[in-house]
Amino acid sequence: MSHFCSCKDHSCPFNPHNESGEGGCDGCIQKCLREGEIPACFFNAVSAQQENLKTFTFEEFARFVIDHCRESK
Numbered sequence: 743m744s745h746f747c748s749c750k751d752h753s754c755p756f757n758p759h760n761e762s763g764e765g766g767c768d769g770c771i772q773k774c775l776r777e778g779e780i781p782a783c784f785f786n787a788v789s790a791q792q793e794n795l796k797t798f799t800f801e802e803f804a805r806f807v808i809d810h811c812r813e814s815k
């Protein structure tokens with residue numbers, strides 16, 4: 743079954759493209775909220791240029807959005 747998830751980490755047990763059967767947004771978002779992170783699909787929606795990303799925290803996401811908005815202007 744196809745899924746819209748754009749996360750490239752296929753080793754993550756929550757990735758719906760993973761065959762483990764645990765996959766899905768519920769588990770992914772629960773884990774992200776617990777760890778203060780934003781799911782990868784949101785980063786991917788902003789930009790594919792993620793070489794300089796060190797974390798997936800709320801703060802890093804805010805900086806990432808601001809940096810890529812400036813690049814496009």
Ligand code: SF4
Pocket residue numbers: 746747748749756757758766767768770771781782783784
């Ligand atoms: S929330 Fe997680 S599992 Fe769901 S689409 Fe986004 S990255 Fe994929």
